[in-house]
Amino acid sequence: MDHSITALFDHTAIEQEFKYSLLKNGKKQILTPNKTILSPSISSPNIGFITKGILKVTLEVSEKPVFLFYLNAKNNFIINDINITLNTPVLTSYTTVTDAEVYWVPKQLIDKWYVIYPEFKNVYFYTMKHNINSVLANLVFLNSIRLKDRLFNFLRESSLQLEAETFKVFNYTLANDLNTSVQSISRAMSLLEKESKIKRNNKNITICSYF
Numbered sequence: 001m002d003h004s005i006t007a008l009f010d011h012t013a014i015e016q017e018f019k020y021s022l023l024k025n026g027k028k029q030i031l032t033p034n035k036t037i038l039s040p041s042i043s044s045p046n047i048g049f050i051t052k053g054i055l056k057v058t059l060e061v062s063e064k065p066v067f068l069f070y071l072n073a074k075n076n077f078i079i080n081d082i083n084i085t086l087n088t089p090v091l092t093s094y095t096t097v098t099d100a101e102v103y104w105v106p107k108q109l110i111d112k113w114y115v116i117y118p119e120f121k122n123v124y125f126y127t128m129k130h131n132i133n134s135v136l137a138n139l140v141f142l143n144s145i146r147l148k149d150r151l152f153n154f155l156r157e158s159s160l161q162l163e164a165e166t167f168k169v170f171n172y173t174l175a176n177d178l179n180t181s182v183q184s185i186s187r188a189m190s191l192l193e194k195e196s197k198i199k200r201n202n203k204n205i206t207i208c209s210y211f
Contacts (some may be wrong), residue, residue: 021113021116021117022049022103022105023103025105025106025109026049026103026104026105027046027103027104027105028101028102028103029101029102029103029104030099030100030101031053031096031099031100031101031102032096032099033096033097033098033099034095034096035095035096035100036093036094036095037055037079037094037095037096037102038079038093038094039060039091039092039093039094040060040091040092040093044104045106045107046104046105046106046107047078047079047080047104047105047106047107047110048078048079048080048094048102048103048104048105049077049078049079049102049103049104049105050071050072050073050077050078050079050100050101050102051073051077051101051102051103052073052099052100052101053072053073053096053097053098053099053100053101054070054071054072054096054097054098054100054161054162055070055071055072055079055094055095055096055097055100056070056071056094056095056096056097056177057069057070057071057092057093057094057131057134057135058092058093058095058177059091059092059135060091060092060093066177066178066179067154067177067178068092068134068135069131069134069135069157070097070157070158070161071094071131072161076127076130076131076134077127078124078127078128078131079094079102080128080131092135097161098162110124147178147180147184147185147188148188148191148192150178151174151178151185151188151189151192152192152197152198154174154177154178155169155192155198155205155207156207156210159207159210160210165206165207166204166205166206166207167204167205168203168204168205169203169205170203171185171186171189196208196209197209
């Protein structure tokens with residue numbers, strides 16, 4: 001079995017037969033960082049299964065992306081069109097953060113797999129519920145807290161996803177992800193440093209506290 005799909009199949013609730021069905025019926029896509037694979041302007045008749053890498057889910061606000069949450073091969077590994085699932089004009093996009101690998105499966109086949117692989121149905125619905133709840137919670141989150149706290153949440157989640165306390169990030173990237181200005185990011189960074197939550201060294205950020 002391809003080692004790149006090992007993480008996905010760590011989910012013990014997914015049967016062996018489903019693994020082979022995914023490999024047999026899925027269309028593999030290899031992606032480099034910063035590639036948008038699903039957005040309001042890029043639709044798909046398929047469901048994606050992340051077998052390698054990390055993706056960032058963003059909300060389109062005034063034609064700018066605002067960070068919502070991450071998807072990866074270790075836990076929330078299913079890519080679905082949340083806009084359609086919620087049946088609302090919530091516009092989300094999926095962009096690769098690292099090198100990634102995705103298997104795309106026709107939605108019609110997913111319905112058949114619900115019957116053939118009952119445990120897969122449970123995992124699928126649990127994951128989609130978690131993703132939708134993350135969208136709804138973050139929509140409230142975006143409107144209710146200060147930029148400093150939004151920034152810290154983003155940096156903390158980035159650290160956890162990358163599995164590194166220190167990582168490189170640019171202020172203009174943070175400004176784009178949080179839909180604000182570079183100057184505002186710089187001020188928020190200074191406040192987080194004063195609170196001893198982060199340290200900065202050139203473009204490197206170190207998370208000093210996760211709370």
